[in-house]
Amino acid sequence: MMGEKVMQIRDLHVTFDTPSGPLEAVRGVDLEVEAGELLGVVGESGSGKSVTFLATMGLLPTRAHVTGSVVLEGEQLIGASAKKMRDVRGRLLSMIFQDPLSALNPVHRIGDQISEMLHSHQSLTRRESEKRAIELLDIVGIPQPADRARQYPHEFSGGMRQRVVIAIAIANNPKVLIADEPTTALDVTVQAQILEVIERVQERFGTAVVLITHDLGVIARVADRVNVMYAGRNVEHGTIHSLFDHPSHPYTRGLLASLPRAGKQRLKPITGFPPNMLQPPSGCAFHPRCEFAADVCRGAMPELRQIDDLQSACVRAKELPRAESFV
Amino acid sequence: MTTQLLKVTNLVKNFELRVNNGARRKKRIVQAVTNVSFGLEKGQTLGLVGESGSGKTTVGRCVLRLIEPTSGTVEFEGQELGSLKFEELRALRRKMQIVFQDPFASLDPKMTVGASISEPLVVQGVPGDHTDKVIELLELVGLAPDHAQRFPHEFSGGQRQRIGVARALALNPALVVLDEPVSALDVSIQAGVVNLFEDLQHRLGMSYIFIAHDLSVVRHIADRVAVMYLGKIVEIGDQKAVYEKPSHPYTKALLSAVPVPDPKSERARQRIMLEGDVPSPVNPPSGCRFRTRCWKAQDVCTQEEPILMQRASGQMSACHFPES
Numbered sequence: 001m002m003g004e005k006v007m008q009i010r011d012l013h014v015t016f017d018t019p020s021g022p023l024e025a026v027r028g029v030d031l032e033v034e035a036g037e038l039l040g041v042v043g044e045s046g047s048g049k050s051v052t053f054l055a056t057m058g059l060l061p062t063r064a065h066v067t068g069s070v071v072l073e074g075e076q077l078i079g080a081s082a083k084k085m086r087d088v089r090g091r092l093l094s095m096i097f098q099d100p101l102s103a104l105n106p107v108h109r110i111g112d113q114i115s116e117m118l119h120s121h122q123s124l125t126r127r128e129s130e131k132r133a134i135e136l137l138d139i140v141g142i143p144q145p146a147d148r149a150r151q152y153p154h155e156f157s158g159g160m161r162q163r164v165v166i167a168i169a170i171a172n173n174p175k176v177l178i179a180d181e182p183t184t185a186l187d188v189t190v191q192a193q194i195l196e197v198i199e200r201v202q203e204r205f206g207t208a209v210v211l212i213t214h215d216l217g218v219i220a221r222v223a224d225r226v227n228v229m230y231a232g233r234n235v236e237h238g239t240i241h242s243l244f245d246h247p248s249h250p251y252t253r254g255l256l257a258s259l260p261r262a263g264k265q266r267l268k269p270i271t272g273f274p275p276n277m278l279q280p281p282s283g284c285a286f287h288p289r290c291e292f293a294a295d296v297c298r299g300a301m302p303e304l305r306q307i308d309d310l311q312s313a314c315v316r317a318k319e320l321p322r323a324e325s326f327v
Numbered sequence: 328m329t330t331q332l333l334k335v336t337n338l339v340k341n342f343e344l345r346v347n348n349g350a351r352r353k354k355r356i357v358q359a360v361t362n363v364s365f366g367l368e369k370g371q372t373l374g375l376v377g378e379s380g381s382g383k384t385t386v387g388r389c390v391l392r393l394i395e396p397t398s399g400t401v402e403f404e405g406q407e408l409g410s411l412k413f414e415e416l417r418a419l420r421r422k423m424q425i426v427f428q429d430p431f432a433s434l435d436p437k438m439t440v441g442a443s444i445s446e447p448l449v450v451q452g453v454p455g456d457h458t459d460k461v462i463e464l465l466e467l468v469g470l471a472p473d474h475a476q477r478f479p480h481e482f483s484g485g486q487r488q489r490i491g492v493a494r495a496l497a498l499n500p501a502l503v504v505l506d507e508p509v510s511a512l513d514v515s516i517q518a519g520v521v522n523l524f525e526d527l528q529h530r531l532g533m534s535y536i537f538i539a540h541d542l543s544v545v546r547h548i549a550d551r552v553a554v555m556y557l558g559k560i561v562e563i564g565d566q567k568a569v570y571e572k573p574s575h576p577y578t579k580a581l582l583s584a585v586p587v588p589d590p591k592s593e594r595a596r597q598r599i600m601l602e603g604d605v606p607s608p609v610n611p612p613s614g615c616r617f618r619t620r621c622w623k624a625q626d627v628c629t630q631e632e633p634i635l636m637q638r639a640s641g642q643m644s645a646c647h648f649p650e651s
Contacts, residue, residue, distance in 0.1 A: 044513040157604040187378035188540065189601045192584040196600065214514060217543075217586030220593045240590045258518035259588050260547035262570070267547065269519035273483050 006175045006208050007033040007056070007093075012068035012078075014051050014060065014232075023277050025051045027232035028068075030304065033176055036206040038199070040223030040240070042216060042255070046274055048232035049212050053178045057095050058085035073175060091121045094169035095178040098185050100161035104153040110137070110164050111149030117171040136167040139204070140197050159190035163197060170201055177201070180212045195222055216259060220244060228252050231275050231285035233301070238310035246323055248312040250290045253323045284315070292320055332501055332534050333367040333390065338399035340385050344609065357608050359385040361558040363399070367551075369501070370528065372535040374549030374566070376542055376581075380605055381555040383538045387504040390536065391423050392416060403502070421451055424495035428507035430487030434479040440465075440490050441475030447497045464493040468523060485516035492523065496531070504536045509544060521548060542585045546570050554578045557608055557616040560635065564642020572651050574644035577617045615647065623648045 014026040026048040033039055043049040054060050056070045056077060070077040072092055077085070089095075097103055105113055114133035118124055124132065130149070137145035140163040153161060162182060169177055179198060183191035199222060202209050213219060219226055219240070226243045228236040228251065236249040247253045254270040272289035275281055281288050287297040296315055304311040307318060314320070340360040346353045360382040367373050375383040389396040392408050401408045403423065408416065424447075427433040434443055444464055445457035462472040468489040479487055488508060495503055505524065509517040521544060528535060539545050545552060546566060553563040554575065562575040573579040580599040587593050601620045606612055612619050618628040627647050635643040640651055 044515060159604055187605070188542070188584045189378065189580060190604060191586075192598065192600060215586065216514070216588040217593070220588050220590040221586045223590075244588070244590050255514055256588065258515050260518075260521070260543045261588075262546065264547065266525075267518035267521050269517075269522065270515035273485065273516075274513065 004035040005032050006035045006073065008069070008071045009052070009056065010069040010071075012052060012055060012070065013066070014048070014055050015065045017063045017065075018278070020278055024280070025232055025277060026055065027280070027301075029229075029232070029234050031227055031234060031237075033208050033210060034225075035175070036202065036208055037224045038202055038209045038211060038222050040219040040226040041210060041212045041229060042214065042219055042226060043229035044214055044274055046231075046277060047229040049229045050180050051232075052229075053095065053180065053210060053212060057089060057093060057178070058082075059095070087121075090117055090169075090174065091172045092174050093176050093178070094172075094174045095180060096162070096165050096169050096182050098181040100158065100165045100185075101153060103165050104161060106153055109150055109152060110156070113164075114149075114168050114171055117168050121172045132171070133167075136171055137164070139170075139201070140164070140167045141193070141200075142167075157190075158186055159193060162186065162194050166194075166197055166201065170205065170207065173205055174207060176208045176210060178210045178212070181214070182211070183218065184213070184215070191218070198222070216255065228255075231277065231280050233285065233313060234304060235286065235313045236310060237304060237312075242309045246308075246310075248307045248310050248317040248320070248323075249286075249314045250292050250320070251286045254289075284313070292316055330369050331366050332369045332404060334400075334402040335366070335386075335390060336364050336400045336402075338363040338386065338389055338401065339397045340382075340389055340394065341397045355609050358558050358611060359608060360389065360396075363555075363558075363560055365553055365560065365563060367502070367534050367536065369534055370532045371550045372528065372537055372548055374545035374552040375536060375538045375555065376540065376545050376552060377555035378540065378581075378605055380557065380608055382558040382608075383555050384506055385558075386555070387425070387506050387536055387538050390502075391420075391425055391504055393425070417451075421447075421498040422501040423504070424498065424500040424502070425504040425506060426488070426491050426495050426508045428510055430484050430491055430511060431479075433491055434487060436479055438478075439475065440477055440479065440482075443479075443490065444475070444494045444497055447494060451498060453498075460497065461493075464497060467496065467527070468493045469519075483516075484512050485520060488512060488520055489523065492520075492527070496527065499531070500533055502534050502536070504538065506538045507540070508537075510539065510541065517544070524548060542570075542582065543587075554581065557605060557611050559616060559645070561617065561646070562642060562644040563635070564638075564640075564644075568640045568642040572640040572642075574638045574640065574642055574649045574651050575617075575646045576621050576623055576648075576650060578644070579650055580620075615645070 009031040012026055012029045015022050015024045029052050041049045055066050111133045115129040118129045134145045134149050142148050142163055183194050223240050225239050227234050230251050236252045257268045270289055275285050283298040284302050287293040302313045302315045304313050342357040342359055344355045344357050377383045388394045390401055441461045444461050448457050461475050509520050537548055549566050552566050552569045553560045556577050562578045580601050583599045614630055615628040615633050618624040633645040633647050635645045637643055
């Protein structure tokens, strides 16, 4: 089943109207999600990683202009009607977020919130959906699921709430689950539990998972393939092992080099600051911070090209000295 | 030769919680910090790690007397802070500063950066014009002198955190409490701020209490590490001993839960998966507070509270069945 493409994003652009002028948050993203894989999407704040996937979900505010193509199971999602998107969300595509409390309705019982999701895409009797809700709570590792289904969100801890949100997201067995920083608000021991739940869901139901995160450690733990985003573009793409073993893009190299590691004497930050997206730099947006920048980098915006077993948007990727291995 | 700058003994902080339960009002006590003791030497960094609710931030604030401890003593340069009068405490505060987590909330948006940085000097009644001092401080933290006239909104998160550091350093403190100082920053920016802390300590010789939930950053910067769980220190010792030979099961589990940015070792690792969440500090478990999540727990852990004891690899840990 691996290798079959369930979602294809082509030349996606998202522009917001702001008081200071148009802001292009996503500037031509190409990306594919394969069936059953765990795709990591890494980038810092403002890199467009969340906006890209909010666009696929049709969840951006109306002041956002979205162009390009997102095809999921043969259906075009960009420009689709609100009715069509309601049908797609939850059934084919689900998304979970950093803060599970705001994703849950405080005045409804957990079990009812799962049932609601079930009823919106399947015709089930009340008894069937209740039974299924309890099963789902059990799958995501909530103890005494039958009792817990009758409780309200405030009676759950942060980690347990995130499990509930996952149960709702997978209720209709979607093809793709998008997880946007799902463990960022959680403690590290709870983070480990939630990552395990996500992996379990992926294995058990063959759900493709897109994990959006800024944490390269989380990526190293669970991802099969990785997309690195910078300034609204995909700058590097590859399998987890090639990306960590011989990153080709200077931004990826910089990120990996800046992390504290055991036995490391001095940290190596990336110089400069993330770009102002109202006036992104010309050419490769990373060039003002790049130690390998040359004139060619200021010209045209570079596209992803195959460099050995990686796809890289660095025009100088082949000339660069081989990066130190980060594994 | 090292000299002790700070000595904290049996620090306790209880918060009162009023619970409105229908018609009845109940008072409940949250034990945020229970019997915490540690020392800090001049020019050294103590890392304080733990999950949310472990009391690490409360310890930092009690040390600075930003909140009044319920009991226990804090000695700074040999003076017990609790015995000082208000004026004496204020004078001593020159030497103790704090940098907060959120660089957006900790600067007054209506004050220029220069005014924010010189405010501690004004408050402490340092005479004269502070322009030169502000320029010196801005350069010290890697900003430009003309930044003094600008306002906080003109700066990025990393730059604002540098402004916060400049303000903390205005009075040449001997102790700086860094409360999650890089958690709000992007990875590529974090490294620069961590380097700045190291450089400043090297040049100016102050001590840090570095509070963080990110164990890899603490490993990098700290000389000694204290691991907190539910208001207590469960393990404390040299960074190397705690990270390489953790003695308390909680430390071991915590370290094993931290994802390492290396796919090969990350996938090969034997992981200790802790069950459940941290219990409520309103009603902490009897005996060892970690026992409800510990895979080694026996009856004795319920009945008897373990005390911090010296272990073979040099650190102290509070466990009946230590790892080493």
